[in-house]
Amino acid sequence: MLIVKKFGGSSVADKDRIMNVARRCIEEYKKGHEVVVVLSAMGDTTDDLIAKAKEINPTPPKREMDMLLVTGEQMSVALLSIALDALGVPAVALNAFQVAMHTTSVHGNARLKRIDTERIQHELDDKKIVVITGFQGMDKYDDFTTLGRGGSDTTAVALAAALHADLCEIYTDVDGVYTADPRVVPNARKLEEITYDEMLDMATLGAKVLHNRSVELAKKYDVQLVVRSSLNENEGTVVKEEVEVEKKLISGVAADKNAARISLIGVEDKPGIAFKVFNMLAKENINIDIILQSVGRDGTKDISFTVEKDCLDEAIQIIEKNKDKMTAQKVESERGVAKVSIVGAGMMTDPGVAAKMFEALYNEGINIKMISTSEIRITVLIDELDADRATRAVHNAFKLEE
Amino acid sequence: MLIVKKFGGSSVADKDRIMNVARRCIEEYKKGHEVVVVLSAMGDTTDDLIAKAKEINPTPPKREMDMLLVTGEQMSVALLSIALDALGVPAVALNAFQVAMHTTSVHGNARLKRIDTERIQHELDDKKIVVITGFQGMDKYDDFTTLGRGGSDTTAVALAAALHADLCEIYTDVDGVYTADPRVVPNARKLEEITYDEMLDMATLGAKVLHNRSVELAKKYDVQLVVRSSLNENEGTVVKEEVEVEKKLISGVAADKNAARISLIGVEDKPGIAFKVFNMLAKENINIDIILQSVGRDGTKDISFTVEKDCLDEAIQIIEKNKDKMTAQKVESERGVAKVSIVGAGMMTDPGVAAKMFEALYNEGINIKMISTSEIRITVLIDELDADRATRAVHNAFKLEE
The missing domain is CATH 3.40.1160.10 (Acetylglutamate kinase-like)
Structure with a gap:
């Protein structure tokens, strides 16, 4: 071997x-x-x-x-x-x-x-x-x-x-990939297996175990990965294409506190505006994450998106300088936000997953600012101070510790 | 350029x-x-x-x-x-x-x-x-x-x-090549020029300014070298093939305290013994420097040579182990010795140089243990404690400070 x-x-x-x-x-x-x-x-x-x-x-x-x-x-x-x-x-x-x-x-x-x-x-x-x-x-x-x-x-x-x-x-220096950060969710469970796509979303969304570029590469060339600790002999987590069928809907909860929100209010409702905004920021190497565009109203719409906290000031500067081109009436921003995501290949087939997540947050009295979904992921933007509590609530709701 | x-x-x-x-x-x-x-x-x-x-x-x-x-x-x-x-x-x-x-x-x-x-x-x-x-x-x-x-x-x-x-x-970290180590001879003079061969002898004999391998290479490819200080703007010393004609007999005095003497007493006076001894030491990477062989007496002779101080113990071990092959009656050694050398392309043409050096040492009451000469160099082996005094005496005798 x-x-x-x-x-x-x-x-x-x-x-x-x-x-x-x-x-x-x-x-x-x-x-x-x-x-x-x-x-x-x-x-x-x-x-x-x-x-x-x-x-x-x-x-x-x-x-x-x-x-x-x-x-x-x-x-x-x-x-x-x-x-x-x-x-x-x-x-x-x-x-x-x-x-x-x-x-x-x-x-x-x-x-x-x-x-x-x-x-x-x-x-x-x-x-x-x-x-x-x-x-x-x-x-x-x-x-x-x-x-x-x-x-x-x-x-x-x-x-x-x-x-x-x-x-x-x-x-x-950790044992493998967990259903959530064990420092936040004490009963988080180590996963035996996870798919490349799930791992990719976990990595992108704040689980710091593996960098997403390496997961992409492993997926592309079908390299079987194991994440394990150098400090003990524990088995670790296997990352591969397909995992066993009886697996859970949700593999884990990831939280990323390194986020800030920017909203352009009252942008003209015509084609190409969103492109202009994001192109301008991309040129300065500012990565945009969740993007949300409201339906138009009175011929205008609102565009919201998140950036890394460190990039917020620079992003705001660039936008303010080009406010006219963007036709924005007002620019708002918020530094103290966090993304909390659930990831799992199983959720594709189960329409109740999103509802269950939102319910768990509602029961904790946590307000959702933005929502973004993919086939195997649901991400909510919430107040940074609520992030740990939200992670625990969602982890419990899906019984990930079992 | x-x-x-x-x-x-x-x-x-x-x-x-x-x-x-x-x-x-x-x-x-x-x-x-x-x-x-x-x-x-x-x-x-x-x-x-x-x-x-x-x-x-x-x-x-x-x-x-x-x-x-x-x-x-x-x-x-x-x-x-x-x-x-x-x-x-x-x-x-x-x-x-x-x-x-x-x-x-x-x-x-x-x-x-x-x-x-x-x-x-x-x-x-x-x-x-x-x-x-x-x-x-x-x-x-x-x-x-x-x-x-x-x-x-x-x-x-x-x-x-x-x-x-x-x-x-x-x-x-020095200004150039000096007529002697300035720490030993306070009025040592910096040389404007020196030939490759003189520099080679100076390097081999203890002046630590340049390593001899680099000087050999410079001579071979006729590379004009300058040795100078990184701490000031002084001119330094030029090392080249030929130096000006009106130059002194002697370029400098070098002292090397990292020497020890070994003598094989009463070796059989037949061919091949010296070869055996030095071949044996060469195999163990022990470098031999000055070699002196006495004329025979009662069918035996004495062979003396110097090695680096660090190698003395190992050299003695090798010799003791092979004493019979070497036919030596006795092995003597002395750790506290030093080599003092004068170097100069001019001395080839002047038979009085050696005499002048020996006279200077005699006047200081310094005993010479061994002598070795080449066309542009005279080296004496003396007591280590006399080395600095000998260097100053020889430097003065040849008026190298002028």
């Missing part, structure tokens, strides 16, 4: 943790499996490097920044390889150049294009554990790139796809 | 020093010169990385160790490139893979074989300052290598040769 194992920065933060990771890799190796390990930079290394660069230059050139940051993962892989040798197992550390991990040239946010597997295969044939830098790649100009947030997860999944691995294990 | 500038680890140890290096590079760039910069790892980075690895594994595999260590220079070059950008000058940082700095596969002590100049030339044509990692290379298996002690100097000289640079400046 060929297994790709990915460990995050906190799992390799110091000597003892590196030895722990080495031991876990050796367990599988001794069973006769082929093992490929993907690592992030140790602990706070990446943040420290960014701080060092910004002290010298508040706006460091992105190519040079990538050149700096990739040293972090290279240190991790070299040290793990040295640790594996100390435990008597041959290992080899490889960076993005040595593997040939081809990406686009967008420094700081590159996309993987192609991974050469020849060198890795050759080292596996030599009975070595192969330790590979996550998060980084090389572009067609022979320059280092980095993959942006969640990059190491993406590297691991992409490697698993390229190597036709039997399994891709993402080790993190 | 194309200039290669090399800065050591202490010159880039922190933010302020990196900015200082950036400013010095920009001075030449603004004059219209093409500038290639070679850097070592910042301050104690390399030692810190070695310590980290040894904590995990006391005998880390050398390939993985090189993989770890090369991150040090990559950080330096990225940060300098970021600093140059902050000062408004376009720059690009390149590592050994990006340049294609081909070496042998001896990890930890590789030799440069070939440097591709295409990428560097292309970046220079783009009006960029090109910042390149010193000390490191890549081998034919696409693995990182390191060049061993003085490696960054070697990188700089090799790059200057490959690029046909007009000048290779080695920046260090």
Whole structure:
């Protein structure tokens, strides 16, 4: 069996943790499996490097920044390889150049294009554990790139796809994917299985276990993922295409407090206005999430949408500057909001799910500001202060702890 | 003009020093010169990385160790490139893979074989300052290598040769090459010029300004070297093939306290014994320096030689184990010795030089234990405690301060 194992920065933060990771890799190796390990930079290394660069230059050139940051993962892989040798197992550390991990040239946010597997295969044939830098790649100009947030997860999944691995294990500091954040809902239950689509919605909607880019990739190449803890031997959660039939309607509740609402009031009711607004914001890299457009009234309509809290001020500035083009009579905004979502492939077939969610919120006296739905997801926008209470109420209503 | 500038680890140890290096590079760039910069790892980075690895594994595999260590220079070059950008000058940082700095596969002590100049030339044509990692290379298996002690100097000289640079400046924390160590001989004089051969002898004999491998390379490819300080604007010392005719007999006095003496007493006077002894030590990587063999007496002779202090115990062990093969009646050793040498291309033509040196030592009451000479060098082995006094006496005798 060929297994790709990915460990995050906190799992390799110091000597003892590196030895722990080495031991876990050796367990599988001794069973006769082929093992490929993907690592992030140790602990706070990446943040420290960014701080060092910004002290010298508040706006460091992105190519040079990538050149700096990739040293972090290279240190991790070299040290793990040295640790594996100390435990008597041959290992080899490889960076993005040595593997040939081809990406686009967008420094700081590159996309993987192609991974050469020849060198890795050759080292596996030599009975070595192969330790590979996550998060980084090389572009067609022979320059280092980095993959942006969640990059190491993406590297691991992409490697698993390229190597036709039997399994891709993402080790993190939680046991797996839960029906809700266990810090908010004490009786949240760990899921044994979840589908790619459900996981995608959970990731996008605030469950921080896996980055959605890596889930998309796993779905595309049908890579079987397992999310599990590097701190214990618990089984974790399997992410795959189809899960068992007797499963529940709802897989989990996700809450995202990093949201703010903007409303354009009294926009002219003619085609193209919404396009103009969102195009303007997209150009400045401001991501729009839930969008709601009211039916027209007196020839005008209202457009509401959410953005990340950090982007609110910038978004408002852009809109105020272009208020005339947008024909908006008034711009309103609200910072203290949160999204609470239920996710589940089963809800497609059950019209009562939305009603049950709204009822649970009504019983708690929680006011819903906006609603957005997809086939496998219902999201409500509520007051940020109500978020934890809403999560618990919905979790209880669907008996997810059972 | 194309200039290669090399800065050591202490010159880039922190933010302020990196900015200082950036400013010095920009001075030449603004004059219209093409500038290639070679850097070592910042301050104690390399030692810190070695310590980290040894904590995990006391005998880390050398390939993985090189993989770890090369991150040090990559950080330096990225940060300098970021600093140059902050000062408004376009720059690009390149590592050994990006340049294609081909070496042998001896990890930890590789030799440069070939440097591709295409990428560097292309970046220079783009009006960029090109910042390149010193000390490191890549081998034919696409693995990182390191060049061993003085490696960054070697990188700089090799790059200057490959690029046909007009000048290779080695920046260090001293002003240049002195007639003797200024800490020992307060009136030691900075040399304006010195030949490659003299510099080689000075380097080998204890003057720590330049590593001899880099001087050998400079001589081979006729690269004009300048040794100067990164802390001031002083002119430095030019190292080249021929220096002005009216030069002094003697260029300088070098002292090396890192020496120990071993003597094999009463060795059989037959061919091949000396070969056996030195071959045995060479196999264990113990470098032999001065060798002295006495004339035979009663069918036996004495063989004396010096080794580095650190190697004395190991050398004695090897010899004791093989005493019979060596036919030695007795093995003697002495740890507290030093080599003091005078170096100068002029001495070839003047038979009085040796006599003058010995007279100076006699006047100081310093006993000479061994003598070794070459065409441009005279070395004496004396008591370690006499080394500084001997250096001053010889310096004065030849009036090197003038």
